[in-house]
Amino acid sequence: MHGRAAALGAGTILNALATGTGSAFAIDAETTATVELDDSDDVRGTIAEAPDADTRLVERCVELVVEQYGDGEGGTVETESDVPMAAGLKSSSAAANATVLATLDAVGASVGRGPDDDITRIDACRLGVRAAREVGVTVTGAFDDASASMLGGVVVTDNTEDELVARDEPDWDVLVWTPPEQAFSADADVSRCEDVASMANLVAELALEGRYAEAMTVNGLAFSAALDFPTDPAVEAMPLADGVSLSGTGPSVVAVGDRDGLEQVQERWDARDGETRLTTTRTDGARIL
Ligand SMILES: Nc1ncnc2c1ncn2[C@@H]1O[C@H](COP(=O)(O)OP(=O)(O)O)[C@@H](O)[C@H]1O
Numbered sequence: 001m002h003g004r005a006a007a008l009g010a011g012t013i014l015n016a017l018a019t020g021t022g023s024a025f026a027i028d029a030e031t032t033a034t035v036e037l038d039d040s041d042d043v044r045g046t047i048a049e050a051p052d053a054d055t056r057l058v059e060r061c062v063e064l065v066v067e068q069y070g071d072g073e074g075g076t077v078e079t080e081s082d083v084p085m086a087a088g089l090k091s092s093s094a095a096a097n098a099t100v101l102a103t104l105d106a107v108g109a110s111v112g113r114g115p116d117d118d119i120t121r122i123d124a125c126r127l128g129v130r131a132a133r134e135v136g137v138t139v140t141g142a143f144d145d146a147s148a149s150m151l152g153g154v155v156v157t158d159n160t161e162d163e164l165v166a167r168d169e170p171d172w173d174v175l176v177w178t179p180p181e182q183a184f185s186a187d188a189d190v191s192r193c194e195d196v197a198s199m200a201n202l203v204a205e206l207a208l209e210g211r212y213a214e215a216m217t218v219n220g221l222a223f224s225a226a227l228d229f230p231t232d233p234a235v236e237a238m239p240l241a242d243g244v245s246l247s248g249t250g251p252s253v254v255a256v257g258d259r260d261g262l263e264q265v266q267e268r269w270d271a272r273d274g275e276t277r278l279t280t281t282r283t284d285g286a287r288i289l
């Protein structure tokens with residue numbers, strides 16, 4: 001029994017660690033999961049680019065789907081990704097969503113909104129969020145990142161209830177800077193994030209008014225200060241981009257705006273260690289391959 005699916009990376013508009021409300025937008029970066037189910041007793045995961053990395057998230061995703069839609073199968077799951085791991089670009093959400101969809105494909109369960117479908121995409125996304133909570137790679141569950149990765153577009157979510165509050169489909173150019181370091185979400189200083197809750201409430205208001213670019217800039221300044229990341233990249237981008245923010249718990253920084261302006265920001269950010277990448281938003285979300 002074989003299944004294969006791809007899900008998207010994402011950038012941050014509002015980090016949910018302060019209040020539980022979060023907002024994220026899908027970008028054109030993908031993680032693909034390939035699942036092979038058999039009559040073995042356990043699930044073994046492999047991450048193509050990182051043989052020593054923690055595979056419990058994707059293994060738990062396979063187990064949860066098999067428990068509900070399969071027949072006790074074990075097997076293997078392998079991910080391949082161009083979303084860098086633990087860089088703030090939602091590698092965990094992309095890996096979980098791709099694995100859940102690939103496993104649903106392998107067991108022959110149908111995903112969609114029709115009366116005969118077994119599960120909707122948003123409920124498939126909730127299974128991945130449950131797996132992330134169970135293996136401890138998340139603080140709030142990160143339903144904001146997971147739903148952006150699964151559905152595409154911009155989402156605003158309540159991560160305390162795993163509910164979608166708003167969704168939109170803007171078409172933006174996006175610049176990403178990823179420094180060479182990693183920052184695992186599970187290690188983030190949550191109490192420092194809670195200290196900037198008043199700014200998070202303002203960011204949520206702006207996002208719900210559709211003022212995404214301003215929202216993300218306020219988010220970036222507040223959470224860079226709280227989590228001790230430099231604000232220089234944001235200040236360099238502000239005259240040339242519509243919005244710029246620390247993505248998630250860092251260390252990546254994302255900017256949105258017009259292509260010309262972002263190319264100029266890229267020249268500035270290229271002077272830093274790490275990698276820059278010009279990309280776009282995606283509105284189509286995850287898919288079975
Ligand atoms: N390609 C992948 N395949 C399998 N698991 C992954 C992959 N990428 C990330 N993960 C899981 O997600 C964890 C990192 O999550 P997190 O710190 O939230 O980073 P991010 O901000 O990129 O989502 C990893 O330790 C691993 O468990």
Ligand SMILES: O=C(O)C1=C[C@@H](OP(=O)(O)O)[C@@H](O)[C@H](O)C1
Binds near residue numbers: 089137
């Ligand atoms: O673990 C979590 O609950 C979250 C982690 C952060 O993202 P990263 O995983 O990208 O750091 C944050 O932006 C998100 O709103 C919630």
